[in-house]
Amino acid sequence: MTIPSPPPRPSLDRLLASKEIAITCGPGGVGKTTVAAATAVMAACHHGGKVLVLTVDPARRLADALGLAGIGNAERRILPEWFKEAGVTPRGELWAAMLDTQASWDALIERHAPDVRTREEILRNPLYRNISGRFVQSHDYIAMERLFEIHSTGAYDLIVVDTPPSRHALDFLDAPRRMAEFFSSRLLRWLIVPYRSRVITMASRPFQQVADRVLGTQFLTDISEFFILFQSMHAGFIERAEAVVRLLGERRTTFVVVSTLESTPLAEAELFSEELLRRHLHLGAVVLNRTLPDYLRDPEALATASALENRAEEVATRLDTDPALTAPLLREVAESFINFSLVARREAE
């Protein structure tokens, strides 16, 4: 496991001691999941209490990062024996859960459905299976929804959330609001009305005609049936989405932006930090992952490397090793330093 270099300023450790929710976010490929896992391990080791690390993880990466198989939708404790094997004695407990989007949606429907019949019909609707399973943004929504649910049980002192991979790092912040907007949309009514009453209103006629030609009636019937069923859960959904948005903005929630020092991820991370501030969300820490050691940027060391590159033969003759083998070796060592120092200096920019 890669341990991220600790930020030098007010420590991540202290930040975690005073928060209930820490959300790691940032561009793809920077090691968000690893940082989330390491953060949770650190919190469990240094502070008391129960720490949960939560991820929506279509790629099962958290399991990889924590080195375990078999964690799933329900929270599971990381056994103290495993810590002992690694030579660590945690003060608190570490739990992990990896959200299964489909199972979480089903649970959500069960909670919100007004009666058994509606519930069964929704769960059977082909469109529902498709939305909950494949619809990419549904990961974003379900992550925030489950976070809210688990947090409200009060079972954990700290919840570390690894945000789902998405096109834009910010998608998950908007997911609850979008979901709420979606269910209160006027267009939703356009879609539903004609199939319910079989009366096409003047306003919806052109839309219906195009939709009919393109999509076919059966599909539209499936859509409308689905939304008629969903309407019965409308209020519950909106209320819930609003509560999730509120929770994200509270003082007990903090965001940890993760990035590497490469230019593209860094630019995205900067944008993300600005966006958090604009929304008055708490940016608690920035974790820069996979940084190269400082000595690579030392100008004196670079000068020495250049000297070594030019004078490899001379140096080799002064040593008690085989000069024929040592000289090319020294040159390679010098070149390697120069290459990596280039990368390190670029990172420092």
Added chain:
Amino acid sequence: MTQASGAPVGLFQRELLFVTGKGGVGKTTIAAALAQLGAEQGKRVLACDIDATGGLGAMFESGPTRFTPSQVAPGIWVMSMDSEASLREYLKVNLRIPVTGRIGPLARAFDFVATAAPGVREILTVGKLCWEVRERHFDLVVVDAPASGHVVGQLSAPQAINDLVKVGQIRSQTDWMIEILSNPERTGVVPVTTPEEMPVSETLELTDRIAAETSASVVAVVVNRVLPELFTTREEEVFEQLRTPSRTAAISAVLGGDASPVLEAARLAVSMRRARALHLQRLEARLDPAVPMLLVPYLFTRVGGLRSTRQVASALADELGL
């Protein structure tokens, strides 16, 4: 190190290549390099940016790209996918419904339907790409596809729509798309990875998912940022001897500066490379041997722009035996 069994069966004979992979592995660079190589083979190439971040255009140092392809280099055109514009084009071409400008209701209706019915956005994206292939506007379409998980949604969208929509115009449209996507001689998926733990795991999972959930085929795997082999075993022994304090001091004395950070950096490079080699082996062991693995070396220069695109393209050309 490995090289595929012979040259991969005409990577550039195919008409549609989806370049995908975990975020941050250099997908866009590889997509640009493949487009460049395609053009060098005398093809008219369309490179399509799905995320509309403009990254692909930047690889050719062109200005912002739009839905309408613009030529950025000899034989290379770049476009940015826009599912709404794709819908407008579809309506115009297929239903002869002219849609001019961003009429409010249509835009809203589209947003709504796209959100409501999953697969709609994907089908418009994939549909546009397949359409370009079918109409033969270009010889090769290279797609800078979204990160791993999403590409499966796109590739399976026509089938998903087919399962949902039993009749109607859409149905007849998805049939020919499936035909293009499921023909391995026409369409291929090219996952990009780096020799690191998470990207390799995700690539293996992606290849499994593509096989299980889509009709498309993985035709090559590109391993980006492979670190050069620093020492042979014999050299490594000597290197270890050099790292003893007395010899390090001797080197420092000749050079008039402390040589220990320079030696330390080489040790770091060796251990980084060694860790990466393990992931590379894991990838190779699990990957279908018929799928060629193309290795692109770590570029110590700045990434982005024509220079790095050409460098990566020539590294790929070497691997492909072009």
